[in-house]
Structure formats: structure tokens, C-alpha cells
Amino acid sequence: MKPAIELRNITKTFGNVYANRDVNLTVEKGEILSILGENGSGKTTLMNMISGIYFPDEGQIFIDGEEVVIRSPKDAFDYKIGMIHQHFKLVDVFTAAQNVILGLEDKKGFNLKEAEKKVAEIGEKYGFIVDPKKKIYEMSVSEKQTVEIIRVLYRGADILILDEPTAVLTPQEAQKLFAVLRRMRDDGKSIVIITHKLHEVLSLSDRVSVLRKGEYVGTIKTSEADENILTEMMVGKKVELNIERDEPQNPEDRLVVAGLNCKNREGIEVLKNISFTAKSGEILGIAGIAGSGQRELLESIAGLQHLENGEILYNDPKTNKTENLRDKTPMQIRDMGVRLSFVPEDRLGMGLVGNMDIVDNMMLRSYRKGKSVFLERKAPKDLAEEIIKRLDVVTPSASTPVRRLSGGNVQKILVGREISSSPTVLMAAYPVRGLDINSSYTIYNLLNEQKRRGAAVIFVGEDLDVLVELCDRIMVLCGGSVSGIVDARTTTKEEIGLMMTKKKEVQEDAN
Amino acid sequence: MIATILNKAIAQGIPLLFGSTGEILTEKSGNLNLGIPGIMYMGGSCGIIGAYLYEQMVEVPNAFWGILIPLLASLIGSTLAALIYSFLTITLRANQNVTGLALTTFGVGFGDFFGGSITKIFANGGTLSVKTTADFFKTTLPFADDLGWFGEIFLSHGFLAYVAVIIALVAAWVLNHTRVGLHLRSVGENPATADAAGINVTKYKYLATCIGGAIAGLGGLFFVMDYTGGSWTSGGFGDRGWFAIALVIFALWKPNVGILGSFVFGGLYIAYTYIDGLSRSAVAIFNMLPYVVTIIVLILTSVRNKKENQPPASLGLPYFREER
């Protein structure tokens, strides 16, 4: 039997970065294939090329043994391929059935009743629970996902690609979804799921293909795989980076976080009972799959999240007093004399204002200083000049809008500003994402410099090689809770990789 | 007496109904067209100019051409105006508010200029009056006079009044019960989703805005040909265009509700003339009512936050596909 999909030597670049390089992949009919890989390993990009979102730079795609060209989602549907994205594309005020038929040009005319019936039928066939007349805004996340899946099936898809389908589901909902997927497989459909959760791979799929840093590593049968084999394929051999690392000097407990709980806007618990201590003079790494609560954790500490319960205690090195930062606004935190710096993940959307020049961006943190109603631009200007000089920022001048700078230079400006206030706590979320090697090392050096100064540095990273070499301790998050805190000098990437995907017994011991 | 009031209320409401139905279609595509007042002026003035030129051309105007020519002139004028708005906001991605206001400036100017000067340009001046043609527009249903109060309220209007109601009903039906309506609403709610579903967002926005403009323009035509009986007074149309936009909110973006709403608004517009002993100050307060009511509706819908009654989610925002 010819494979449902075959990819040959697919390459895709964004700018001069390879997202996928020379990837080969086969999807058989009537199987569930997992695509496994860490964040940024190119899983989603690869699948987007099959579903018509992106177009490959090089390589060929075969469907049923025929070479095809897929240029749009519509082309993909014509080849009976449907993809369920992580971010649902649904119209809130429409019903399930209305969303399902959106965009279809049915020659038989418009018949919503008929469509509602068919939606219910599809639901019944595969064991979904769906009310075709329910509005999307009244639905839970898993119901919305159901609508997305039915939408693809309604169009007659034989190949379904699901991007991280369980990321938004509770374990029970995930189990239900798996049951549905198995039924579809038994019905002869091909299912591809993108994931980085090992237990899902093992319990659900027939085969698993692994990608690492945009390249194809290999495919094995799930029956022949176990967690250790898969983790090794995923993280690869250890790479020596030679990032310098000093022993922490006189570590003191600077920030003590205890029992943090936090819900997001949809009311889903994103932080579950998080406790840890950040010490002065050391770098605490935070590892985890994207969306495990890293952003919410840092935002909680920075005073940007409403907490259900928990405490954030700050020990002031000057006064030796202990302050609780919980439910304080960023302004109140600053007024308390806490020198907390935060390099957020979203540099131009949060940390900086793209349309403002470097000088004005320097002021973001400090513009309120002084009683005058007017801004004081002298100090920020000096600071801008200093950062440009010291960190080799490539820019025409200090009055250039930061939007016009390259990613690395934008990050230097942001980090430079955040460390200029001599922080006692410095939090950085993915500070080297998208940066070239040289800029990355500049950032590592800056973090180390702060560590030597005695700041408590919290570093959220995604590259395990970096985490292991740069940090002193690493806290691993999984699904919003702490799955363990390890000594970075003795741990291995495999150990962290395993902790990222499932909770370890360590957690129980720690409590 | 009551029959007369209701008759007048409906006649007052018809231009608003045209305007609001047109604007609802436009807003359903995500375009907040503040040029509607201008478009209505354009529709009215083009119609009356068409009628004037026709009366100049022939000795004895006949009903068929007398209706068709002004009608087409009006439709062309208002569609072109809506096309300017569409081109600037959709293709050139300009700010909708600024473009709409500029269009209103232009349209009101266009209407008042040509309405006031057309006789000077083509003949020796004088006021613009096309009574003969206007009478074609004012022809009422034949049995209107025989049916007592019912005939007076509902049947004694020119044909455009019925067209307005029919268009509003058709628009409501199209929006809620057809594929085109579903697609149009999805464009106004979430253009990225519509785009991903294979709907041509640009086409829908253009069509909705231009058809909406054409419908709104008929409101102007009704006003000059039927309501005022074929004469143009500078600024005579007043702020009815803005009133129509208020009606959109009042009707919660539902054209069928707009029918009733337009009669209510029309009634409020003229009610004072029929209430004895109403002082002029009370009249002013009376005229304030529609706007106050609209504001209250606007606040209540946002406080209650019921999704079905909200403005289209992407109203006023430009859409273009993420560049990859």
C-alpha cells in the first residue's frame, strides 16, 4: 500500500534560519504517527507545509504516491488533509454547525438544519459529545477543539494533523480525545499528532518520528520505544558550549516563593502550588515545555498576575527586612525599594515600545523619578549611549526607533536597561531566543556579571545545553507545577527532559 | 389624528431605515462607515439631478423613465461614494474613522453644491424643483384611500417606503439564513478565521460596503423625491445620516428590528408637533430622546455583554493577512 503522505528532502528557511532541513517523513494509512521534538525543533513548521500554510523552499510532497503542490489550506483540503491548529480558528458568536460549514461552497444550497444533522452524525460516529447548536463562546476549550476536528472531518479529511492537541485539555479530556482518535484510525484515517509529551506518544501512537533542531532524527515503532530512547533521540548528544560559571558567593535567600496558585482568564489553573527559593549570587534556571507556567510565574513575581493564593517573600539585603510582594502592582513593588528587573519573553510587545527610540525606551522604568511633571531625558540618554557602547549595539543613533533594530540588538537594549538599575532580583524569559551566537554569549556574560554582583538571577530557557552549563540550579516545571529542582552541575539533559514531560516522585519528597 | 401621526412617523422613519440597513450591512463586514451621512446626501442629490436633467430633456415626463433615471442616478452616486471609502480603507488600509469623516465632508458638500447649483450650471438659475417626477415617486397604492385608518397609516406612501421595508427584511433574511450572510458575518467578526476558511475577505468587504452605500443612498433619494416632493434645500437633510447610525446601535445590528426602530425614531422626530401645548423647550428635550435612548442602549449592551448584541467584533479594525 502506498503511504498516505511522503515527504522528501523538505527544507524551509525563515530569513537565514533553517526551520526544517532536509526532512524525510512517511505517514501510513490507518495509523497514528507522533511527531516528537522539543520547542523549536520544527514540528509545527513541517506540518504547516502539508496543510498549506507555508510553502517549502525545497523538497517534494507525495500524497498516495503522487507528487503534489499544496499552496493553500484549500489545496490541502482537496487532498483530504486537515489540520487542527493550537490556536482555534472559530467565530465566537456562531454555533458549532455554522463554524463547521463556514467557507464551504456547497452546490446543493444552504441548509443549516442538514449541516447540524451531519455534525451530530459525525459526533456520534466517533464518539464525540457535541451540540451543533451551541455557540462557541459558551464552550469549553475541549468542546472548541471538538468543533475544529469535526470541521475537518466534515470536509471529508482522511489525514488529520493535530498540533499539540492535549496542551489545553485536562487529563480526562485528553483520554476521551485519544479514544476518538483511535476510532478514527480504525476507520482507516491517518492521524498525525505533534507533541512533546512522552507518555502520550507511548500510549497513543503506532510509530513516532523525532525532529531535533529542524532536522529529522529518525522514526521508530512505539512498541520498540521507551522513554529513555525517545528522550535521547529528542535531546541528542550533549554539546559543549563553554559558558563560564563561577561558584555562587555567599548565597542568601533573596526571594522565597511559597504555594503559588494562579488561574488564567479562562479560569484554568496555570500555576499549581509552586514553591522555590531564589538565592543571591546564583542563577536559577527554569526549564519546561513552552506554556508550562513559566510566563505566569515570572509575571506573578513582577506583580502582573492576580494570585489565588501563595506568598512571594523578598528579603531586603539592605534592611534585612522581609516584604511580601503578593498583590502588589509593579509600581508598589518599586516604591517598596525592591530592585526587581524583568526581561519578558515578548520584547517588543511588552518590554519595549517598538515605535519609540532607544532613549525613550530607557525611560520606561525610570520616567516617574523626581517630583517634576516633566521628563528628564539626560540620564536616559547617557544610559542609552552607554549601553550602545558597552554592548556593541548596532544602531544609527540613540534616537532610532527600536523597531528598526535587529533581534539581537533589541534584546541588548532590553537587558541593558533592566540591569542598569543594579537589580537584586533579575528575571529573564528566553533571553537568547532568536539571537545569533555572539549576542547569546553577550547575554550569558551579562547574566553572569549580575550573579557575581550578588543578584538572584532567574533564567527561563528552552535550550537544555545552555541551562545545564549556565545555571547553578534548575527548577523544572511541568503543567504548571514544579516537577523538581536539580543541581545543574550534576544533572543531565536526559534527566531534565524526563522531568519536563512527567511529574517525578521528587516532587512529593520536596514538599 | 393618530393615523396621521403614525403615517408621518413612518414617512420620517423611511430615510433612517434605508440608512441604517445600509450601515448594518457595511458594519457586518467590519467597516464602520462614518461616511454614511455623506453617502445619503450623494444619493439624494444625484437622484434629484437625474430627475432634473430628465425633465429638461423631455417635454412630458413619463412615469417609467421618471422613476428609473433618478433611481439609477442615485444608486450610481452613492455606490461610487462607498467605493471611494472601500478603496481607501480596504485596499489602502486607511483609518476607517478618518476616511468616513472625510467622505461625509465630501458627500455633504457634493449634495449641497450640486443640489444648489445645478440649475445655474445647466440653465439660468433658480431653485431646483422636479415636482412632476417627484409625483411619480409619491404615487400611493390605489386603494389607500378606501381603507380608512389602515390605508392612511400603511398604504399611503410612495413605493420607496415599501422598498425600504422589503430591503430590510431581505437583508435580515440574508444575514441570518444564507451562506452569503454567514460568510459576511464571519468577515466582520473574525476576518482571520474567515480568511483561513477560504472566504475572500476583501471581496466581501467591498461588496457589503458598496451595496450598503447604495441602500443608504436610497434614503437620500426618498427624502428629496417623496418627503420633500422634489425640491432641494441646502442642509435640508439635516443630521438624518447620523441618526441612521444611531439607529444601527438601537436596532442591535438587526435590520428587521431596524424597521420598528425607524418608526419609533421617526415618531420621536415629529411627535412634538402633535402634542398640544408643548413648549419649544420641551421640543428640544423631545428631540434629544433618540440619542439619549441610543446611548443607554449602547451602555446596556456593553454592561450586559451579551455576545449576540455586541457590535461586530472586528468593527473599525483593518484586516490584512499576516505577511509570512
Next chain:
Amino acid sequence: MQTNVKHTKEPLITITSRGRDSMPMKKAWGVRAIAIILAFILCAVVIVMVTGYNPLKVYAELFKGSFGSSRKIWNMLQELSMLLCISLAVTPAFKMKFWNIGAEGQTLMGGLAAAACMIYFGEKLPPIVFFPLMLVACVVAGLVWGIVPAYFKAKFNTNETLFTLMMNYVAVQLTSFCIVFWENPKDSNTVGVINRATQSGWLPELFGQKYLLNILIVALITVGMYIYLKYSKHGYEISVVGESENTARYVGINVKKVILRTMAISGALCGIAGLLLVSGTDHTINRDIVGGMGFTAIMVSWLAKFNPVVMSLTSFLIVFLERGAGEIATKFQLNESMSDILTGIILFFIIGCEFFIQYKVNFRKKNKEENV
């Protein structure tokens, strides 16, 4: 290009945001200048078509409208300063991306308050008490009209464009209501010139020029607004909120407070514009006293990219056009509304040309297709 890529047909035109390589300032202003010139050419075509006169002669008339005599220059400056004042008033809100299209009503409310003060207190209170009182009244009136929609926006996310639009007409009707009580002579339904004999409550003439004080006040406001937006902490917060609410949150700016405060300022300045209109210019009140300037101001502010100094140029452009077109209209016995048509055409061109500044339009190169 490899294997199957050659099958693709590139779209005829691709549009890309300029993003990091945005157009340099000089070139951007060049594009705008070209747009204005094209618009003037089209305007000339329209005028010639309608009037049949020599376009050069028409341009001369256009020029005369603003610069024909010293009286005309003063009138032009007066209109310019009024339009500029309202444009300045709406600017802080727009910079914050708050679509306040209620300047018409906010200004009218200011004017109404001024008229009320002049009628009730103008002849009773000494100027030193009266003028501050009138100022406070006008500021409060405009402020209330501005802050009500802002409150609902901040609290319930009520659509501010529609809300402020409706507030305009409430103000108009409120004015009609007041006129009934203030009308002079009786049953004329107009207020007439307030305190004609005593000129109490009128803004004083400076050096024999009745508009000079207005113009100076607006000049002062222009400079003040420029400084406020560019050099004050408030102005900085407005920019941050307008650019990215997320960043504002990150640095601890209270977004709701900034929205309320900024709309208060917007409304208050409109109130002052109303004061200048009633007490400084017309000495009367009627429903149309603002005459659509509240709407025109939005375009003036937007065209100037919210820069108060550039705004004096854009409002000059609009006033120059309106007066010029008015002049043409009288000269050739046309209707005054001609000016609105011309203004509209020019606005369309300027609005449209921004696209070519922000985006790059690439046409497909023909030869690419041929190597299939």
C-alpha cells in the same frame, strides 16, 4: 529555485509592510507633498469643469480667500486658530488610540457654558471674577462631555466612537433647549449678540484687533500641548498606552486612570475652544456654532500625525481651502459647499498616500514566469 517551486504563480502584486526599513522622514513628506499636488490638480479639473474658468484665475481667487486683504488674513488666522484649538484638544486622546469623535459636542458644551456665564453674570460680576468663573465653567462643561464616554470605555469597554458621536447630538439639543430661554428678541429662536451694548463678558481686544487674543491663546495652547506630549510624564504615559497596553501594564501604568485623565484633558480643551468661539468670536450661541470643526479637527490631527506643530500647517491647509473655495463660490456665484468638495478630495489623497509610505508595493517581474 528548485523543483516544484517553479509551479507556483506569484501574485501580480505583493504588498509588504516596510517594518524595519521604514521610509525616511524626508521621503515620506515628499510623498505627502506629491499627494497634495495631485489633489490640487484634480480640484482644478473639477472647478474648471463646473465653472469653465481659467484654472490659473481660479487659483488666484483661491489665494485671495485667505490673503486678499488684511481683514481676510485676520479672519483666516481666527478660523485657523479655532480649528487648531479643537485639533489640539482631540490629539492626546487619539494618541492613546481612543477614538473621540465627540469634539463637536464637547466644544459646543464649552460654548454653551460660556454663553450662560455671559448672560447671567456678564453684567453683574467684575471682570476679574467673571473671566476665571467662565473659564472654569467651560472647562467643566467640556470635561464632563468627554469623561462620561471615557468612564464607560474604561469600565465596560463601551464603544467610544459611537458613544462620543451620540453625545454630540445631545449637546446640540441641549443648546436648542437653552436658546428657548435666552432668545433675544422674543420668539426669534436666536440668542442674538449677548451684551451688545456693554460688551460685558467679551474677551477684550488686543491692540485694536478683536481676534488677536484668541490667536495668542491658541498659540500658547499649541506650544503647551507640544511640550505636554513630548516632554511631560503624562504625555509619555499617553504614548506608551497608545502604543501597547501590555507594555503599560508591564511598567505599572494604570491604564484606566490614563484614559480618564486624557479624555478629561481633551474635553477640557474643547471647552476652552467653546469659550473662545462664544466669548472671543461670535458673542452669541447657536446650534451650529462649531460648524463641523469637531469632525474636521479629527482629520487635521490625524494628518499631522498628532504633532501639534505640524497640526498648525494642516489646519492652515484646510482653512485656506475652505476660505479659498468660499471666495471662488462668491466670485463665480456658486454655492459655498464647493469648499467641502475640495476639502474632501484633498483629504482622500492625503489619507490614501499614507499607504505608500507604510507599505512597499512590489510588482511581479515578468521574466520570473517564463522559466517554467
